[in-house]
Amino acid sequence: MFEFFIGNKYHKAKKRLSFINVINKISVVGIAIGVATLIVVLSVFNGFREISTALMTEGEPHLIIQTTNDSEDISNFLKSSEFVDLFYKFEEGKVLFGNKEHFEIINLILIEDSIFRSKQLIYNKLSEYDTIFYDGNLAISFYSAIEMNLQVRDSVQITSFESLENSVLTFSIPEITTTQIRNIYFSRNASLYKNYIFASSNLASEIFPNRNRNTQSIAIFLLNLEIANEFKTQLSANFPDAIVKTWNDNHAQILNVMKIESFFAYLLLSLIIAVAAFNILTSLTMSVQIKKKDIAILRSFGVSRKGIRNIFLFEGLLNGIKGTSWGFLLGLAIYFVQKYFQVYKLDSSKYILDAMPVSISFWDLPAIVLMSVFLSFASSYYPAKKASLTNIIESIKWE
Amino acid sequence: MSVLINATQLVKEFKSANKSIKVLKNIDLTINKNDRIIIFGASGAGKSTLLNILSSLDFPDSGKVEFEGIDIFSKTDDEISAFRNQNIGFIFQFHHLLPEFTALENVAIPIMINGIPYKNAVKTAEEMLHKVNLSDRFSHKPAELSGGEQQRVAIARALINSPKILFADEPTGNLDSENSKIIQDLLLDLHNKLDLTIVIVTHNSELEKLGNRILKMEDGNIFKIS
Incomplete structure (x- = not known):
């Protein structure tokens, strides 16, 4: 794919104006910090949620089933269940x-x-x-x-x-x-x-x-309280007259509050990435301005407007991916250090924990990466579109 | 001799705030396959504008350009781009090589645009650079090449897709006489080897000997000289 080949080359090449290089680096570092912060903060939220869940459910049934019929069938069902x-x-x-x-x-x-x-x-x-x-x-x-x-x-x-x-x-x-x-x-x-x-x-x-x-x-x-909802569905299907409640139902309010809190933290911290990604827009806009002649040359070889747009989208996206990758590694490194070495301690006389709890949720990582890549893409789109509208004749004349 | 390009009644006007200049005035031009057309004219005569329109880089205000019987301006942007990639080669006065890419990559890019994978494109580009005697300059970037070498890379790039026609706008305008001679010989050699149709606009009278048809543009009109 020639668009990627050219976009990647532009991405790697030292820019003709050192000022653009500086802005580029700021955008990559900013995105990396944003992604790392998101990973760490969300893992702390998850850590606290897991602790809260463990505390809330200690000694408390994961499900309660109530029936007015003979409960023997239910008992037999539960006895034979592997869960x-x-x-x-x-x-x-x-x-x-x-x-x-x-x-x-x-x-x-x-x-x-x-x-x-x-x-x-x-x-x-x-x-x-x-x-x-x-x-x-x-x-x-x-x-x-x-x-x-x-x-x-x-x-x-x-x-x-x-x-x-x-x-x-x-x-x-x-x-x-x-x-x-x-x-x-x-x-x-x-x-x-x-x-x-x-x-x-x-x-x-x-x-x-x-x-x-x-x-x-x-x-x-x-055996695993996370499957309580699935097991509830199974029970309800087998015993339609029975009322089944899970621990989630009993603590729905607090669980929802924690979810909303975590979601808004995700949105607010994404603003760090958005601000950093804005630098991609700035550096790419300047880059397009400087490369007008190159764009015209590429158009004269037969690159369509769409092709030009894709070249600069790739250039911007690669900046975003670079920042995201660094941030991803940095975030995971901080997470593992805290998880296994417990660098950030808590006062155990005040809290029931010795150290800040961290836990990574499976879906958080793709959500963070996708948000970062999406913001980089969105920031690259305007300059890339602008590049595709470059006037060939005017730009070739300029020398 | 079969017709490659047939341009009829081409008009192009440039408008500024308080005046308008008619650069092309109802130009009719037929280019046959294997022609070597040299178009002379003073600066501002409209020769580059004509070249740009014939090569589909620019649109006329009125008139038609047919390439092998098909109106090129009836195509969409994607179709015109693909048409340019497969049928037309360009050489500009200022080589216009892409500075971030090596000589080899500069030559390979047009063929990659045509969908050829990088490895194959590079192989073909090597052969092309060999034809223009630049086998030892594959990995050099434009800034590391002399003016003549840069223009030879530009020629290799223009010809890599085996275009049916080569448009050259002042191809020797930026070169000393020695390099200018090398480029002229190269163009003639490639024309003979590749059965290429060439249209050159220039005010360098030395290029006259390359042409089988010599035209002159003056004040937006075109005249046959020989």
Whole structure:
């Protein structure tokens, strides 16, 4: 392709005016800085998003499916699925929880007894702090334990809101369940840590005696939480009457905010590239002005207007590609240095992280490269178009 | 003898703010295949304008130029460009070589425009430079060549696509007498070897001996001298 051959030669050749060389270099360096900044900033955004996601989902089911039908079919389906790590039936409700000194309103989750006893929830999904018995009784967070001055083997009372409501309506004494704390857990998930306690479903009929149990809820943990949406589609297709919610649905608002934040960072940082690419327009416009005679000569050999336009598009694009490539390498280098050597530290007394988290999303890299190449192309288009309109006779006469 | 170019009633006028100059006044000209036409005329007589229109570089205000019976100005820009590439060779007074490219690349470019891959184009360009006795100047850039060598590279470039006609605008105008003689001999030699039709505009009377038809332009009109 002769347009590329000539454009590449023009791109590599030292310009006849050194001023154009300087502007050219500024544009390449500017684009490189813009691309590198975009890669680094977006990888920091991704790093924080991954950490936030990990915190939000720690101990929290990746999917919850609710059905009014027999849940056995769903259980069988989940058992045979290669994507499922753990699933269990559960009930949930607000309770008044405490001992004689402290009371607190908290969410109680009653987990299928076999799962609760097998310690899978505690070992796999929450961090164990202190465990003595696994006899199906209560597990509370370390936070609640401190707040209410409780420890393992302490007796506590639980009264459901349903029971309280019923007692008000029927002027009766509310049902109070007394049980022992048998496990204390840690969690980085603030919601689970502060607002939830867990117990075996054996206590369900005691704590929620009047509950209508037509609807059954199943919590599902996948081996990879990223496929939650695909798995939801699969579940919905197989069990159309069931309601399926993913962790994304539960945190839709915060996830959307993070996505929007990341998108606007992408747009705003692209302005750096746009400003740098503007220099391509300047240097290429000057280059076209100086090369008017060459353009006329090329036209006289039979290069069409389109061909002339393409030559200068290539010249501008090659500048953009050069800057993009340098920026790409620089950005990746900074990313890898931070990822493996953690050069930028965070104060671990203030943050839960030791260093600035970074993570590259697969689609960010092509998006950054395409944006940079597109801006270089857009900046090259006007001078290239102008070059194609060069008057052959006027330009050949000029000597 | 078959007709290569038939120009009829060519008119070209240049307008400035307060006056207009008619450079070509109803010119009729027939160029036969294998002709060697020399057009003399003083500066401003309109000879370069005529050359530019005959070679499709410029458009007339009225009139027609037929190349092998086809009106060249009825074509689109892409078609005219391809037509120029395949049928017409140019030599300018100031060689007009592309300074960023070597002699070899300068010669190869027209053939690459015709869609020939770089390797093949370079091979053909080497042969062409050999024909103009510049085998030892392949990798030299125009600035590293003498005036005569530059013009010989320009001739090689003009002929690489085996055009049917070669237009030369003052081909020796920028050369000393020794180099001018070399170029004249070369043009005559190439005409004989390649069966080339040549149209030269000049005010160098020494080029008269190259032509089989001598024309003169004066005040926008053309006259036959011999």
